[in-house]
Amino acid sequence: MRRILVLEDEFFLLDSMTRYLRGMADVRVYGYSTLKAACQGLRDHPPDLVFSDIRLPDGSGLGLIKEMQQLGTAAPLVFISAYSADHRHAIPNSGNITVLEKPVSLKKLRDLAEQKLRRPDESGEFQFDLSDYLQIAAMGRHSVRISCGDYGAIVILEGQPWHAEDTAGQGTPAFNRIVANWETHKQEVPVICSQQDVGTAGPQTLIGTLDGLLLDALRAFDEAGRDAETPAEPALADAGDFDRCYECGVEAMLDRDYVVAHKAFAAAAKMQPNNGLVRANLERLGVLIEQQAG
Known part of the structure; x- marks a missing residue:
C-alpha cells in the first residue's frame, strides 16, 4: 500500500484532492x-x-523540504500553488521536486500521482527523465x-545549453518541442546520451541557463495542456452519481467557470x-457569480 500526503489549507480543495486520489x-x-x-x-x-500548497496559515509549505530531509x-x-513563481528562488533544483501552478485539474493530479508512484522497471533500476540527463550534464x-x-x-557543451534541433527547426522553439514531446510520450521515447565533441558542436542556438530554459519549456507545456482541457458540461440532472457531479463542480471552480460549478x-x-x-x-458560488456579473 502506497501512501500519499496532501497539504492544502482550502478545505473544499483538500477534500476533492484526497477524495479523487x-x-x-x-x-x-x-x-x-x-x-x-x-x-x-x-x-x-x-x-x-x-x-503541498506553499502559502499556509501557519507557515510555508517549503518547510516540508527541511522536515523531509x-x-x-x-x-x-x-x-501546487498560485504563487509558485514568487517562491521558485527558494526551492532547491532537484529532480525530486516538482512545481506546478494552480489550478491543476484532478485528472492531471491523479496522472501525476500514478507517474510518481510508478515502481522500478524489471531491471530494478529507475528510468532517468530527460531533465535528469540535462541537469547531470550541466552539473x-x-x-x-x-x-x-x-x-x-x-546538445550540452561543457555544462552549458548549446543547441537543440528537431524536424521543425532549432534553437529554443525546438528545445520546447522536445521537452513537450518527452513529457507527452515519456513512456515510449528512449533517451540516448552520447559524448559530444566540442569541435563538431556547431553554432550555438540556445541562449540562457539550463534551469531557465527547462522552466520556460515546462511552463509552456503545462499552459498548453491547460488550454487544451475543455471539459464538456455533463448532463448533470441525469448523472445520478454524486462523486461525478462533485468532481465536475470542483473542476469548474478551478477553471473559474462558476455557472457550471453551481449547476x-x-x-x-x-x-x-x-x-x-x-x-x-x-x-460561495452564489457570491462569486454575483461578483463576476458585476
Missing part, C-alpha cells in the same frame, strides 16, 4: 490543512508521495548530445441534500 488502487491518502499537522503526518505515516524521507514532493560540465527518439536532440453542485445537492460541504460551495 483515493480512487487509485493500493493507495492510502492522508490530508492535512496546516504545516504543523503535515509535519506530524510525515512521522506518523511516512509517505511515498507528497502534494531531517527524517530521511526521499518521497517525490510536488508543490558535471559534460559535453553530450541527448537524443529523444525521433523527436530531436539537445454541478446543485445536482450533487439533490442527491445529498444534507451535505454541508456542498451547501457551503453553493453559497
Whole structure:
C-alpha cells in the first residue's frame, strides 16, 4: 500500500484532492490543512508521495523540504500553488521536486500521482527523465548530445545549453518541442546520451541557463495542456452519481467557470441534500457569480 500526503489549507480543495486520489488502487491518502499537522503526518505515516500548497496559515509549505530531509524521507514532493513563481528562488533544483501552478485539474493530479508512484522497471533500476540527463550534464560540465527518439536532440557543451534541433527547426522553439514531446510520450521515447565533441558542436542556438530554459519549456507545456482541457458540461440532472457531479463542480471552480460549478453542485445537492460541504460551495458560488456579473 502506497501512501500519499496532501497539504492544502482550502478545505473544499483538500477534500476533492484526497477524495479523487483515493480512487487509485493500493493507495492510502492522508490530508492535512496546516504545516504543523503535515509535519506530524510525515512521522506518523511516512509517505511515498507528497502534494503541498506553499502559502499556509501557519507557515510555508517549503518547510516540508527541511522536515523531509531531517527524517530521511526521499518521497517525490510536488508543490501546487498560485504563487509558485514568487517562491521558485527558494526551492532547491532537484529532480525530486516538482512545481506546478494552480489550478491543476484532478485528472492531471491523479496522472501525476500514478507517474510518481510508478515502481522500478524489471531491471530494478529507475528510468532517468530527460531533465535528469540535462541537469547531470550541466552539473558535471559534460559535453553530450541527448537524443529523444525521433523527436530531436539537445546538445550540452561543457555544462552549458548549446543547441537543440528537431524536424521543425532549432534553437529554443525546438528545445520546447522536445521537452513537450518527452513529457507527452515519456513512456515510449528512449533517451540516448552520447559524448559530444566540442569541435563538431556547431553554432550555438540556445541562449540562457539550463534551469531557465527547462522552466520556460515546462511552463509552456503545462499552459498548453491547460488550454487544451475543455471539459464538456455533463448532463448533470441525469448523472445520478454524486462523486461525478462533485468532481465536475470542483473542476469548474478551478477553471473559474462558476455557472457550471453551481449547476454541478446543485445536482450533487439533490442527491445529498444534507451535505454541508456542498451547501457551503453553493453559497460561495452564489457570491462569486454575483461578483463576476458585476
